[in-house]
Amino acid sequence: MPPPPYNAPQDMERRDWIAGLEKGLHLIEAFDAEHSRLTASQAAQRCGMTRTATRRYLLTLVHTGHVTTDGKLFWLTPRVMRLGQAYLESARLPRAVQPYLQRVTAGTGEVAYSAVLDHDELVYIARSGTQRHLNTGYMLGSRVQPHLTAAGMVILAALGPGFWEPWLAAQTLRPFTSHTVLDKQQLQQNLVQARLQGWAISEQQLEMNYRGIAVPLWDHNDELLGAMSVTMPMNNETSELAVKRILPVLQDTARSARPLL
Template sequence: MDISPADDGAQSGSDLLFNQSLEKGLNVLRAFSAKRRTMTLAEVAEAASMSKSSAQRMVYTLEKLGYIRKHPLTRRYQLTPRVMQIGFNYLAADTLIDVANPFLSELTNNTGETTNLTEPDDDEMVYVSRFVSTKFVPIHMPIGSRIPMYCTGSGRAYLSALPVDEALTRLERMNRVAFTANTMTDLATLGERLAEARQQGYATNREELFIGDMSIAAPVIGSQGRPVAAVHVVAPTSRWTFEDARQKLAPAVIDCARGITNSIRTLE
């Protein structure tokens, strides 16, 4: 979320340890995206919600550190591969990924489909591990991709493992938009889906985020009894009916999530 200069001052005024410069630098890095691959200095300032002078200082510093570079001809700024070092360090340090990978590999071998591990961040799930099958997958979701919780199997699996009131409160505050004609956005309906997932031990997505894409997901539970991640298998509509996916894939997904859960609890 971008922070306006007014908000920035209010936050720093109430927290003397808060470093505004660091926040602004991170806002500049987050401003680049698939829609903003390159930007002028003015565009950086607008995208990061800061003054042009602040943007100039941030961009200059990040350029000197090697995280941003300026194209010699267009004079537009873009990220460099060095930015990936930060994300890779997280993946390398995340014990959960190391524990989950053998289980995900086995799940892919058993189902013949692509399997994924996602972790929560605010109201989204982030892909942190992925084992791709040799079969066609309609949607490419590389590591680091983010998907909404409310309309995805992994998100609903995670929410279903939270206390009921907490899950509903989180759902209520989410910006629930319809990505396809199948996307469920009604709070009562989503509450019913979470209740169903709690009872069955797995959650589903039926072309709610992408057409042609279905998923079966189960939560991974940490030592404190709270969900820490979710496992899901991709079930393309070109190969699976919804009912076949539920009957044939759900037991394997549940077993995979349970295996990861039991393994990480011994390490925590």
């Protein structure tokens, strides 16, 4: 079984741990689409901290410009985007994989992505698309549950049952479309199939009329980095024709990238 993704949590000495930094970052992550504005009490509840401590952290984040407030509610500012942009600009993988995504787009006419597993979420770190697709699909930094996408399924499959079985057991599955697979046994069967064939396809799991096809992305040391995928409208193209058109380009490109990653 390959090692866990590079961003798996690491053990550390307690003397090296800075609790305030951890809590501040945890507090930033408490804001999401369903909780865009929070009182100090609401943020405290989401983070498992006291209201007094949470308010101090929030006011500190107001001081640094990462959060703003009207005196009662707190919300994030665009400055928080610097954190994600710093990764995209400094990490090697998004830059290294970009020309290969462009090759996939040139060979298929579709939007190509690279994604990695971050704990329980799939994160899109690079993309390349034709002009007609620039305003569709996943944005850089988009996070989704991995079992809803071909990229996520192929990563879970490559990690093997020793990884995906406890991962699935801990998940709460919810429907996004009428086609979303909610049966964990069926998901395991799909993962076994993806592992055996070395690629994955996902149809209408997250959004109606959209299909994804993905292959794992390995480096020159045979370590799993993430996935390379294509996401596209299904239109009237059958699954078989889509795989025949897209998969060889993905596989050839992933093989070409492997020695240089």
